[in-house]
Amino acid sequence: MDAGEERSLSRDYYLTLAAWCALIAGSFSWYYWQENKGVADTVAKEARAILDRDNAYRHWLVEQGGVYVRPTEKLPGDPYLAHPQRDVVTKDGLRLTLLNPAFVLREVQLRQADPKRGRSRVVSLTPLNPDNAADAWESRELDHLAGGFDRFEIVQTAEGEELRALRPFFASPPCLSCHAAFRDNQLAGAITTRVPLAPYRETSRKALGAVALGHGVIWIAGVAGIGLSHRRRRQHAADQRAWTRSVESMNAELEQRVAMRTEELTRALRELESFSYSVSHDLRAPLRALNGYARLLDESLGGRLDDEQRNMLERIARNAEKMGQLIDDILEYARAGREPLKRSAVDLDALAREIAREQAEHYPAARIEIAPLPPVQGDAVMLRQVFANLVANALKFSARREQPLVEVGGHVENGFVHCFVRDNGAGFDMAYADKLFNLFQRLHREAEFPGTGVGLAIVKRIVERHGGSIRVEAAPDAGATFRFSLPR
Ligand code: HEC
Known part of the structure; x- marks a missing residue:
């Protein structure tokens, strides 16, 4: 594995892991917050219920202006109540004593x-009963x-957390009979x-414990999943690399084999070419001899030959010449492939004009x-051949x-x-365009346009x-345009 790929893989891995941990931590924090808020809400609801209940009770007691009960030894009378009818005796001689609302409520509450x-x-800031004095929190x-x-x-208190709740109440006319100091609507206590x-908290801790356990399990499962997938990706990358390597080595082998074959082929081709070159070359001497002897025979026999015989001799000479031309062309073709290129700057313009001048003489x-x-x-010599052949062709066919x-x-x-080299000559059917550049390929009859079919191949x-x-x-019949390109 190359270092970059390795680094990117493990970066992905750590990022995913971090994201997973953050997600779990976030989710748990949310639950935790919800749970705490739940506790506070529940406690507040509870406190409100208590206040509602006590307030309702106090209301009723105040409406009654207190409650008359029979005095007992433990409770002979309300110690803080200064009221003209605190202690009364009924017609039947029943003794009753008045209890103030705060007292009764407290008894019930206790x-x-x-x-x-x-x-x-x-409680109050100005209590009749000093026990009812507001403490620091209540005062504030x-x-x-x-x-x-x-x-x-x-x-926070010494005994732990607690919710403190307070509902104020205000003085009204019925209060004044006992609380002479109150003014109507004044905040009484x-x-x-x-x-x-x-x-x-205990209940919520239990719930949170379960949530934490659940989160832990999910977290571990996630971490395991991420780890596994990371391993699988590494494995996959390794497989891919092995596969790439094997393809590369196969390619290299193939290339080597192709190179070997190409070399063999090139060698065979070169041998073949040099063989045909020497054969062609060696054929020239006997051809020249053939031609020479035919002419000699013609001259020495002179008038002794009839027309038929002379015609035959002429044909021998002409065919030998044609064959010589063919061999020359083949040798030229071979040379065009064998000779090393001698590159130099070539003035194509001058070259083309010179060729045109030479060839125009015949047309x-x-x-x-x-x-x-x-x-x-x-290569100046070879490029000259290109233009010479193309211009000669163009002149011939037009x-x-x-x-x-x-x-x-x-x-x-x-x-x-x-x-480009263009002519307005005989042209040809484009269906044969592929063949045109092949050796010995001709699209017209020899009698029509003479040639060996080697020029374009060269x-x-x-x-x-x-x-x-x-x-x-x-x-056909609309000329031909040869276009060729050469790297500058
Ligand atoms: C029958 C007389 C009586 C009436 C009516 C009465 N109170 Fe009281 N109240 C008392 C007495 C006596 C105490 C102190 C008793 C105790 O703590 O045992 C007291 C206590 C209180 C306290 C507690 C603080 C303190 O002073 O000790 C508050 C607050 C209070 N009364 C407000 C009111 C209001 C408001 C009303 C009218 C809506 C009212 N009372 C009507 C007699 C009365």
């Missing part, structure tokens, strides 16, 4: 008080009371209660137009026109010199050896 469910009392809340709403606060949070009727040609890097026209031109584009060979390409556009 009997109800379950410290776990909250303790409540009635009473001081701050503006609209007279319920106040709630969770505070408050019912307060305190609810310890411990039992609720006095033809017009040759040469547009300026750009210079190119290449010779029968009333106004034979051969055009030559070129321009530079994309680092290549593009040239042209193609030279252009391709220069790293260029050649193609042709033509139509």
Whole structure:
């Protein structure tokens, strides 16, 4: 595995892991927060219920202006109540004593008080009964009371967390009979209660424990999944690498084999070429002899031959000549492929004009137009052959026109010199265009347009050896245009 890939894989791994941990931590925090909020809400609800209950009771007691009970030894009379009818005797001689609302309420509260469910009392900043004095928290809340709403606060005490709640109440005319100091609507005091949070916390802790366990299990499963998938990805990457390596080695092997075969083929081709070259070369001498002796025979026998015999001798000589031409062309073709390229700057324009001048002599009727040609890097001798063959071709195939026209031109584009040689001659069917550049390939009968069918093969060979390409556009009886390109 290359280092970059390895690094990116493990970076992905750690990022995913971190994201997973953050997700689990976030989820748990949310539960935790919800749970705590739940506890506070529940406790507040509880406290409000207690305040409601006590307030309702106190209301009723105040409405009654207190409650008359029979005095007992334990409770001979209300010690803090200064009231003209505190102690009364009925017509039947029953003795009764008046209990103030705060007293009765307290008695009830004392009997109800379950410290776990909250303790409540009635307090004031200016109490008749000093026991009813507001403590520090109550005093502060009473001081701050503006609209007279319920106040709630969770505070820390020596016994632990508890919710403190307070509901203010106000003086009204019935109060004044006992609380001479009150003015109507004045803030009189408050019912307060305190609810310890411990039992609720206990329940919530249990719930949170279950949630934590669940989160732990999910977290571990996630971590395991991420780890497994990371391993699988590494494995996959390793497999891919092995596969790539094997493909590469197969490719290399294949390439080597191709190179070997190519070399073998090239060697065979070279041997074949040098064989045909020497055969062709060696054929020239006997051909020359054949030709020579035919002419000699013709001369020495002179008048003693009849027409038929002379005709036969002539045919021998002509065929030998033709064969010689063919051999020359083949040798030329072979040379175009064998000779090393001698590259130099070639002035194509001058070269084309010189060729046109030379060849125009044989075709006095033809017009040759040469547009300026750009210079190119290449083998001057070979490029000369290219233009010579193409121009000769063009002249040959347009010779029968009333106004034979051969055009030559070129321009530079994309680092290549593009040239064309166009004629208005016999043309040919494009269906045969592929064959045109093959050795000995002819599209016209020999009697019509003489030639060996080697010239264009030579042209193609030279252009391709220069790293260029050649193609042709033509139509029957509408001329042909040869276009070739050479790298500059
Ligand atoms: C029958 C007489 C009586 C009436 C009516 C009465 N109270 Fe009281 N109140 C008392 C007495 C006596 C105490 C102190 C008793 C105790 O703590 O045992 C007291 C206690 C209180 C306290 C607690 C603080 C303190 O002073 O000890 C508040 C607050 C209070 N009364 C407000 C009111 C209001 C408000 C009303 C009218 C809605 C009212 N009372 C009506 C007699 C009365």
